Amino acid sequence: MKKLSILFLLFTIICQAQVKPTIDKNEVIRIETELASDRMQGREIFTVGIDSASVFIEKEFSKIGLDFYGDLKNYRQEFEVKNKPANNVIGILKGKSKPEEFVIFSAHFDHLGTKDYGTDKIYNGANDDASGVTAVITLANYFKELNTNERTIIFVAFTGEEVGGFGSGFFSKSINADKVVAMFNIEMIGTESKWGKNSCYITGFEKSNFGTILQKNLKATSFNFYQDPYPSEQLFYRSDNARLAALGVPAHTISTSKMDSEENYHQLSDDVSTLDLENMTEVIKSIALSSESIIKGIDTPTRVKKLRE
Template identity: 70%
Template sequence: MKKISLFFALMLSFLAQAQYQISENEVTRIETELASDAMEGRGMFTPGIERASTFIENEFKRIGLTYYKELPTYRQDFLIKGKKANNVIGIIPGKSKPNEYVIFSGHYDHLGMKTSGKDTIFNGANDDASGITAVITLAEYFKKKNDNERTLIFVAFTGEETGGYGSSFFSNAINADQVVAMFNIEMIGTESKWGRNSAYITGFERSDFGTILQKNLVGSGFNFYQDPYPQEQLFYRSDNARLAALGVPAHTISTSKMDVEPNYHKVSDEVNTLDMNNMTEIIKSIAISSQSIISGDATPSRVPKMKN
C-alpha cells in the first residue's frame, strides 16, 4: 500500500507541475503573432501597434489577469506630445503581501515600416516581441501556479524605441518604494555570447538581484552573467531605467550580442532568425529564478538612486 500511495503522490505532483508548464509551442504562437507582418512593425500611432495592444489585452483576458489599480481595462492611457498611447497592464494580486510588487515587463512598440524596398517591415521579432512573449507566458505560468505572496504586475510598455515614454509614465504613477523587483525582458531570442542556456543581467553589480536569481537556479545548468557590454550603458537604455533611477532593483535580462547582433534594428529581425527552443528555456529559467522573490522569501537590495 505504501508503494501505491507513493506512486499516486508522485503522479499528482507531476500533474500539478504539468498544469503550468511553459511550452515551446505556446511561446512560438505568441511570438509569431506579435512579429507578424500584420502588426506592420508596431510603429507608434499606427494601426499596427493598435493591433499589437489588442492582441496583448486579449491574452491577458484569456489568462484571467486582474486590472491594474483603478483602471477599467488593461490599458493605461496617456499622451505623447498630444497623441494617444497606452501601456498594457495586468496583475495577479498577492496573497499575503499584496502591497509589495514584482514587475515583469517588456516593450511592444518597434520601428514600424520603411517607405521603400523589397522588405519594408521592421518586424521586431527579437526587439522586443521576444520580451513580450516572455511576459505573457510568465503571466499564464504564475496565474496557474497561484502561489504568489507578492503582487505580480505584467506590463507591456509602449514608446521605448522613441524615448521610454511608456515606462516613464508608469514609473511616475507607481510608488517605487512598493516595488520589490523588476524583471525587464529585452531581446532573448538569440543565443548569448556564452551560448545556449545563458543570459546576462544589466546592472548586475548594482544590487544582489542577479545573485538571488542564480541561487535559485543551482543545478539547473542555466547561468546568468554580468552585462558584458558595459560600454553600451544598457542599464539605463531600456524600460528598467526609470524605476532603477528611483532605487528599485530593476534590471533587464537579455541575450543580445550588442557588438555583433546581425538583425538588430533591421527589417531582417524576423521570427525565423530566433532560437525558439532556447528562448523557451530562458523564460522557464526566469520563472524558476524569480520564485523566492515572488514568495517573499528573498528581497533584493535597492539600487543607489540616481542623483538629479
C-alpha cells in the same frame, strides 16, 4: 477496499501537488509569431499596427485571467505623448500574503514600423522586443497556473521605448516605487548569448544582489546568468528598467543580445526565422524558476542607489 481508496486519494493529491505548470514551446512560437507578423506593421507608436499588438496582448491577458491594474477598468493604461494617444498594457496577479509588495515583469511592444521602399518594408521586431513580450505573456500564464505568489505580480508591456521610454516613464509615476521589490525587464532574448545556449546576462548586475538571488535559485540547473559584457553600451540606462531603477528599485534587464555583433538589431531582417525559439523557451523557463524565491516573499533584492535623492 476502503483503505485502498483512501490510499489512492492520497496518492492523487500528492501527485497533483507536485505537478508544476510548464512553459510550452508551441505557445512561445504562437505568441512570438503573431507579435512579429506583418499584420502588426512594425508596431510603431501612434499607428494602427501598434494598436493591433495592444489588442492581441490584452486578449492574452484576458484569456489568462489577470486582474486590472490599480483603478483601471481594462488592461490599457492610457496617456498622451506630444498630444497623441498611447497606452501600456498591464495585468496583475494579486499576492496572497504580501499584496502591497510588487514584482514586475516587463517588456516593450513598440518597434520601428515600416519604410516606404524596397521588397521588405516592415521592421517586424521579432527579437526587439516581441521576444520579451512573449516572455511576459507566457510567464503570466505560468504564474497564474502555479498560484503560489505571495507578492503581487505586475505584468506590463510598455509602449514608446524606441522613442524615449515614454511608456515606462508614465508607468513609473503611477506606482509607489518603494513598494516595488524587483523588476524583471526582458529585452531581446531570441538569440543565443555570447556564452551560447542556457545563458543570458543581467544589466546593472553589480548594482544590487538581484542577479545573485536569481543564480542561487538556478543552482540545480545548467543555466547561468552573467554580468553585462557590454559596459560601454550603458545598457542599464537604455531600456525600460531605467525609470524605476532611478527611483531605487532593483530593476534590471535580462537579455541574450550580442550587442557587438547582433546583425539583425534594428534591421528589416529581425524576423522570426532568425530566432532560436527552443533556446528562447529555455530562457523563459529559467527566468520563471530564478524568480520564485522573490515571488514567494522569501528573498528581497537590495535597492539600487537612486539617481535623484
